[in-house]
Amino acid sequence: MENKIGKCPICGEKSSLIPSNNPLVAPVCLECLNKNVKIDDLEEVNIFCRTFNLPFDPDLWLKMRKEFQQKVFKEYASFFFDEKNNTYKDTDRNL
Numbered sequence: 377m378e379n380k381i382g383k384c385p386i387c388g389e390k391s392s393l394i395p396s397n398n399p400l401v402a403p404v405c406l407e408c409l410n411k412n413v414k415i416d417d418l419e420e421v422n423i424f425c426r427t428f429n430l431p432f433d434p435d436l437w438l439k440m441r442k443e444f445q446q447k448v449f450k451e452y453a454s455f456f457f458d459e460k461n462n463t464y465k466d467t468d469r470n471l
C-alpha cells in the first residue's frame with residue numbers, strides 16, 4: 377500500500393498516515409495509534425476498527441500482531457484497503 381504522507385492531527389508531525397475509511401475520522405500516524413490504542417486489548421482494537429470503519433477480525437488481528445508487531449495497524453488497514461479503487465473493500469456499509 378502506498379504510504380500517504382501528511383500531517384497527523386494528533387501529534388502534528390509529518391508522517392505516514394493510516395488511512396481512515398470513515399469520513400468523520402482523520403487519518404492519523406502509526407505512532408499515535410500505538411500510543412492511544414492498546415494493541416493487545418481486543419476491546420480497544422474493536423473500537424479502533426469501528427472508528428476507522430474497518431471490519432473487526434480478532435483472529436486476523438492476533439495473527440498480524442505476531443507477525444508485524446507495532447506495525448500491525450498499518451498492515452491490518454492495508455489488508456482491507458483496495459488499492460485500485462483507493463478505498464476499503466469490505467465494510468459494514470452494506471452497499
Ligand SMILES: [Zn+2]
Nearest residue numbers: 384387405408
Ligand atoms: Zn501522530
